[in-house]
Amino acid sequence: MSIRHGGSARRAATTAGALLLATGGLVAVTGQPAAAMIHYVTPTSVTWTDARQPTSSFSPSDDTVPLGTWDSDGDKHTARAYFTFDLTPYRGQRVVSARGITGETTVNDCDKPREIELWRTDPPAGTPTWNTAPKAREKVADVAYPNLPCGSSFIGVMITEAVRQAVADGQDQLTLMARIAGDHEASKHYGRRIKSLGISLDHNTPPNVPDQLTVEGMACDSPLTIRITRPILRAAVSDPDVDETGGHDQVAATFAWWPVDRPAERTEATLDGQSSPSRYGYQVPADKLTHGNTYAFSVRASDQYDRSDWSPECRFTVDTVAPAAPTVSSTDYPEQGDWPGTGGPGIPGSFTFTADADDLAGFSYGEYGSATHFVPVDASGRSATVSYAPQQDGPRRLYVQSVDRAGNASEGTFYGFIVRSTAPTITDEDPEAPAGTPRRFTFAPNMENVVEYTYRLNDGEETTVRADADGTARVTITPAVSDVYFLYVRSRTADGLPSGEAWTFLWVPEAG
Numbered sequence: 001m002s003i004r005h006g007g008s009a010r011r012a013a014t015t016a017g018a019l020l021l022a023t024g025g026l027v028a029v030t031g032q033p034a035a036a037m038i039h040y041v042t043p044t045s046v047t048w049t050d051a052r053q054p055t056s057s058f059s060p061s062d063d064t065v066p067l068g069t070w071d072s073d074g075d076k077h078t079a080r081a082y083f084t085f086d087l088t089p090y091r092g093q094r095v096v097s098a099r100g101i102t103g104e105t106t107v108n109d110c111d112k113p114r115e116i117e118l119w120r121t122d123p124p125a126g127t128p129t130w131n132t133a134p135k136a137r138e139k140v141a142d143v144a145y146p147n148l149p150c151g152s153s154f155i156g157v158m159i160t161e162a163v164r165q166a167v168a169d170g171q172d173q174l175t176l177m178a179r180i181a182g183d184h185e186a187s188k189h190y191g192r193r194i195k196s197l198g199i200s201l202d203h204n205t206p207p208n209v210p211d212q213l214t215v216e217g218m219a220c221d222s223p224l225t226i227r228i229t230r231p232i233l234r235a236a237v238s239d240p241d242v243d244e245t246g247g248h249d250q251v252a253a254t255f256a257w258w259p260v261d262r263p264a265e266r267t268e269a270t271l272d273g274q275s276s277p278s279r280y281g282y283q284v285p286a287d288k289l290t291h292g293n294t295y296a297f298s299v300r301a302s303d304q305y306d307r308s309d310w311s312p313e314c315r316f317t318v319d320t321v322a323p324a325a326p327t328v329s330s331t332d333y334p335e336q337g338d339w340p341g342t343g344g345p346g347i348p349g350s351f352t353f354t355a356d357a358d359d360l361a362g363f364s365y366g367e368y369g370s371a372t373h374f375v376p377v378d379a380s381g382r383s384a385t386v387s388y389a390p391q392q393d394g395p396r397r398l399y400v401q402s403v404d405r406a407g408n409a410s411e412g413t414f415y416g417f418i419v420r421s422t423a424p425t426i427t428d429e430d431p432e433a434p435a436g437t438p439r440r441f442t443f444a445p446n447m448e449n450v451v452e453y454t455y456r457l458n459d460g461e462e463t464t465v466r467a468d469a470d471g472t473a474r475v476t477i478t479p480a481v482s483d484v485y486f487l488y489v490r491s492r493t494a495d496g497l498p499s500g501e502a503w504t505f506l507w508v509p510e511a512g
Contacts, residue, residue: 037241037249040101041199044173045084047128052077054130060196064105067116068180068191078186080179082121082128083197087174090167094305096202098163100141100176103153106193110150115181115190116143118197120162124175136177138162143178156200163199205240206308207251207276207301212236213314215297220314225359227319227406229289233257235299235311238277249303253280257297260315270302291320319406323357326402328415333390341393341418344447345500348389354382355402355410364409365400367391371412374403393421393500422447423502424491434511435482443489445471447499455489467491482510 047057048065052075065081100118118141121134128134140162143155159176166174178197184190213220214234239249250273258266267288271280280299289295296313329335332349333342343349353363353375363384364371375384390396396419402410429440443453450471454464457477467473479485485506491499 037204037243037247038200038202039243041085041201043083043197044086045124045127046081046196048079048081049128049130049133050077050079051130057127057129062105063196064193065178065196066191066193067178068108068185069188070108070191071188076188079191080130080133080177081194081197082124082134082175082177084124084173084175085199086172087163087167088172090201090203091170092205093167094204094206095160095164095167096204096305097158098160098202099156099200100143100159101198101200102143102155102178103195104151104155104192105153105195107151108191109189112184112187112189113146114144114148114150114192115184116192116194117141117179117181118143118157118159119177119179120166121175121177123171123173133177134175140176142181153195155194159199163201204249204303204305206306207237207239207249207303209308210235210237210253210299210301210311212279213297213299213311215314215316220316224314224316225319225404225406226316227404227408229291229318229320230284230286231289231316232281232283233297233299233314234279234281236277236279237274237299237301239301239303241276241303248276250274251276251278252302253278253282254300254302254307255280255282255297256300256310257284257295260294260296289318291318293318317406319359319404319408322408323360323402323404323410324355325410325413326353326355326363326400328353328398328400328413330415330417333396333417333419336416337418339418341420343390344420344422344497345391345393346389346498347422348387350385351388351398351415352383352385353400353402356382357402357404359404359406361403361405361407363400364403365398367396367398371399371401371409390419393419393423395419421500422491423500424450424453424489426487426489426502426504428504428506432509434509435479436511438476438478439506439508440474440476441487443467443473443475443491445491445499447491447493447497449493449495450491450499451494453489453491455487457485457487479506479508482508484508 046060066079069078117139119136119139121136124134140159141157143157180190215224216226216231218224233255237251237253239251241249252270252272254268254270256266256268269282294317296315298310298313300310301308330349330351360377362374362376364374366372375386378384396417398415400413425444427442433439450467452464452466453473454462456462465473465475486503487506488501488503490501
């Protein structure tokens with residue numbers, strides 16, 4: 001793993017406390033970014049001219065063009081070739097290298113050396129002829145290569161500076177002229193045919209400015225407060241370069257972080273080795289962040305040749321101190337109330353939580369000492385009110401914790417109260433009835449305004465019956481076989497309030 005630390009005010013060695021992370025876990029690094037993109041650029045226009053026919057232009061035959069002099073039917077011809085390339089796809093890019101690629105298909109006299117020249121010309125006003133050829137401005141390269149055999153099918157020559165300058169000047173196109181050098185252009189011994197010129201272009205676009213900055217998974221679109229001192233800072237890093245096979249550049253990500261009030265203490269760490277696009281994560285080393293301080297971080301991407309601008313900074317404040325424990329109050333379920341209690345299982349009550357804290361986010365709460373619910377703080381910034389329905393009767397305890405914006409939780413507050421039993425009364429009027437014999441039951445309410453009862457035998461289907469005017473209901477159940485049964489019953493009021501669930505044990509003997 002390669003992590004390089006540094007900064008204007010400090011330099012740190014590679015540390016296991018700073019981790020290179022990516023989606024899905026730790027990733028290996030290669031140590032060096034990949035090269036820029038290489039494309040083979042073909043000309044948008046290929047024309048050759050003939051001094052014998054000075055007002056005409058000619059297209060290549062079999063993708064080859066003549067250079068220099070030859071005789072045909074007793075007439076002497078002398079040719080030059082012009083290749084125009086579109087540079088607009090490479091605007092704003094770095095030209096790393098450019099190699100002109102051609103090859104010989106016919107050579108008039110292999111005893112004479114290869115003397116091909118490439119010249120940069122003005123942009124052609126139209127299709128070039130011998131008489132209207134664009135002005136040659138500078139020689140780009142000599143294509144000599146005496147060590148290459150005569151008639152070589154592959155000849156490459158570096159033309160980097162010409163292409164680089166044209167791109168840097170913002171030119172839309174580059175026109176190169178190929179000719180035989182000097183006075184030898186008129187000698188048929190130096191003439192030849194070459195393949196149409198192409199350019200193997202190694203170019204690079206700077207990486208994109210990193211985005212999607214997060215601290216511990218929290219986006220930087222609002223003020224952040226965190227409760228840990230070794231947070232993971234993340235950013236999305238990408239590079240626009242894509243080669244002809246779909247390959248991407250490898251990019252490094254440099255994370256810079258500093259105390260907002262002490263920018264001179266800036267620290268930088270560079271993480272290498274991910275193919276674009278990637279999401280990088282840097283874990284701040286131990287003992288660097290302290291409670292109560294605000295920090296900023298920014299990220300810059302770089303490939304082998306260029307780097308992006310720094311991203312907009314993301315700020316976060318470290319808070320490691322838990323808030324004060326809350327107080328709890330409720331008029332529906334008073335603390336340590338008297339028997340038989342209030343409310344009932346499933347009946348919601350209003351509970352108010354209050355804490356003296358300046359950065360309160362809300363409260364976690366639940367029964368049994370487990371804070372499984374969360375409510376955000378109200379406009380006061382100090383309290384919140386929830387509607388909570390206990391699920392059982394008898395003594396209950398609500399467990400509440402204050403939670404600040406950093407996620408720190410206070411010590412828990414236990415709030416004890418008594419939930420009234422609202423389960424209906426079950427009366428078995430035929431306790432000795434055998435299997436196959438109807439068995440009558442009466443359900444009586446322990447709540448006001450009960451309008452219906454729902455019952456089931458063991459895990460069977462539920463049945464709902466209407467209550468009489470006095471709130472009771474009578475039902476008949478006929479167990480088919482001798483066995484042990486449990487009858488479960490709950491009631492519901494006209495306001496829709498449920499009761500607790502009552503149950504009774506039934507023994508059904510065999511008939512006869």
